[in-house]
Amino acid sequence: MIIKGNIIKIAGPVIVADGMRGTQMFEMVKVGNNNLIGEIIELEGDTATIQVYEETAGIQPGEVVESTGGPLSVELGPGVMGSIFDGIQRPLEIIKEASGDFIARGVDAPSVNKDKKWTFKPVAKVGDIVKPGDVLGEVQETTAVLQKILVPPMHGGKIKSIVSSGEYNVLEDIAEIETEDGDKKVQMLQKWPVRKGRPYEDKLDPDVPLVTGQRAQDTFFSVAKGGTAAIPGPFGSGKTVTQQQLAKWADADIVIYIGCGERGNEMTEVLTEFPYLEDPKTGNPLMDRTVLIANTSNMPVAAREACVYTGITIAEYYRDQGYDVALMADSTSRWAEAMREISGRLEEMPGEEGYPAYLASRLAQFYERAGRVNTLGTDSKIASISVVGAVSPPGGDLSEPVTQNTLRICKVFWALDASLADKRHFPSIDWLQSYSLYIDSIQGWWEKNVAPDWRNVRDEAMVLLQKESELQEIVQLVGRDALPDTEQVTLETSRMLREDFLQQNAFDDIDTFCTPEKQYSMLKTILLFQKEAIAAVEDGANVQSVVELPVKERIGKMKYIPENEFSDEISKIQNDITKECSEA
């Protein structure tokens, strides 16, 4: 039943309407003469408080609010992949067709094209007993993504009929299933409420790394498939570049990139670049495995609150098909601020720094939707959603509530540091502050796939970096010359670790992506230098001449050696390290 009420109050993105008895919390409503989209966020007697996903200027008390009967939902099915949506899943391309270069209000833009025909190939047969999550058929959605059309939740039973291979739009019935509650028709299109996680069989421990091709992340602070990572850092420290690097190079099947309250040009950049970039694994255009959600900082603030849910629900949909999904949210702080703004308009009792008391629980609920799972279905598959959230702490102060609450949940912490960024040390990941709690669980993968001594090599390098910071303190007091020769060598090696390994230029054609094998060899080479150089000075070589060996320059340029020349070149460098050190 449609319920109609009237607006009595307007204050920015929040309005109050009366005559709304019978509506539900989080029900979607149409607001005012322009039919703006809103969501009920508080009910009291006859009145409903509504957050409006579009600009409210010009609205008057007395205008009508109309219920829609359902919660804010996304449309899932073929046609989602490769699109760019606003915070409530309206395709920005369609909005452009309707309203031009600037986004008008009240544009009705269906999320998924209902007319387009897709080639559906059935997998299940009449008479099959199917469970929710079982594959009914397949659609090649893009070059990169084979969409599996699944039996929706609550639709288990016996297949009464299924269409034959052919062209169908997303609203046509493709199968009929005899269930306990009667026969149910199934279409390719599903609707799912964004605030409710989609079901899976059970959660698994993440023990496979999400390989990103980024040295600092993969080698030292790895995130696992199905894991969660937070990137806090002040403005300009490299959060967005890091997220974009992950979106480009991570070995995920699907990427969901949410621009939450950030710059329009950053979305444009992804849109212009991704169709021309190739997935290093498959050679397909990156855009073919990517969905963008854009609520830029000048778009309505309430839709910012919704956009992370829109994104994660789409992620879950592809996870359910058995894919490894990586979701980037840039920036979760803007989402939290949107919550704060709405909460302020509701005159709720503010918690820390004006954020609502439920900030921590909302963040936790969101990150909880990440994970490595057994999907539903008869032959359940292992699939994952990894979530990487940028955090934008005011003034770079990590003690603020959003950072602190996020760190309590996320297992990986990439701390971006302004002073490193100022020196153009990128990625500006502070190696002493950052951590990953997945190292032990992913160790097995590295040992099996890259090198049996991976863990030792990694830990040894980390120890050197820690040692460096102690030595630096002494240098600050007495100067470098006062250190013993071996420690001067250690300073030199750790400088190599910082400059020649940790620093990675996202804009260099070769350096932008580094395979795990190359990462390991580079590290091994630097540690070889440490070993041989220490041996040399202990044998009486002059420390100055050791740290000035010609091979050092070549170590510095290892990162720029193309993958196909790398193994030859690196053994030459390693031989020369041994040779030059022994002759020094």
Next chain:
Amino acid sequence: MNTNIKTREYTTVSEVAGPLMVVEGVEGVSYSEIVEIQTPSGEQRSGQVLEVNKDVAVVQVFEGTIDLNTKTTKTRFTGETAKIGVSKDMIGRIFNGIGRPIDGGPEIIADDELDINGSPMNPVSREFPEEFIQTGISTIDGMNTLVRGQKLPIFSGSGLPHNDFAAQITRQAKVLGDDSDFVVIFAAMGITHEEANFFMNDFERTGAIENVTVFMNLADDPAIERIMTPKMALTTAEYFAFELDMQVLVILTDMTNYCEALREISAARGEVPGRRGYPGYMYTDLASIYERAGRIDGKKGSITQMPILVMPQDDITHPIPDLTGYITEGQIVLSRELFRKGIYPPVNVLPSLSRLMSGGIGGDKTRDDHSGVSDQLYSAYAEGRDLRDLVAVVGEEALTERDQKFLKFAEAFESKFITQSKDEDRTIFETLDLGWELLEILPKSELKRVKEEFIEKYLSKSDDE
């Protein structure tokens, strides 16, 4: 109920507090609409609806609430959100902070009436900015390159020469090999007469005045009025850029004063304050200004923004520069330390940044070695500065030969690369060559940021010269 055509007058002001006024018993008032106010003495003012609750409207009064009373103040609700009439004739004219001509010239005959709040540009329609603007200033062109359609603020401190600097950029900025129509929109918010005159004189001296549109809200003008000023300026800019195909440079000064006005309104409404008393929605508010820079696919024009802001106590973590930096595409930071050393322009390159640099430089746009040289200058200067601190403790003798070279480099970088005179307009090639000249101070093995081929191509080249 259509109230858009009907206008309603009331004398039912029930409360006046700070910049706000409450009007009761109103009907058909819409959120954000413009209110005309007549003071008891007959003066005309304007305001805007901030909240409507049944028949009560909260109105912010732009020209201040002094003299208003709750008895005879007249209010007229216009049924319109704030608009500005735009026309090509606005070029060369001066307006006040809410868009009324104050240069004694004729009223503008509008070609179009536009809502000053604009609408968000669709990210799908944007064209990624990557056309190099040469400002003639080495620290910008060489290391923090500005491109057409970028928003790049200047973070300054009180008493630092940001006005000279901004004026120099305005004079010198050009896109090589392009002669499309160029226009400056200058929006002043709460600056002094003296500062305003400095800019006006500079525009006149250089003849630029013909191509400038000015919106002027001075320090002694009503503070709330300046809430409207940047929106007036940017609506005009959008018209010039996307209807008239012009290249528009918008200078907004001083954004700090704008934010103070926001805070004042928020405090008057009794809102829960965010950091240091500024409203929690200041990020969104500033974004609605800064995001109006850009380019549109298929259109010739562009809006480049250069907001200027004075950081309270030189503190870059203060909410005003902080939130700005989170929205803009980089920042140019002026330093008191360099200023004290007598260096002009006192640009501290280390915290400065242009995020759109990588797309605007390189072989086909500036020169193939540009990105490498820039990275190398950055890291070498950063290292030299660190060593300078170390020398203060342990003395220069304690440094290795290598480290002494970095120290020397940092000195030369400040005195030769950063320093230039107020009318010195360096080409990008001069800037890059100068960079190589300085890099020669360092051992060649330390030049890790530049590719071997460029070292060969350019390092020897400056040797020969």
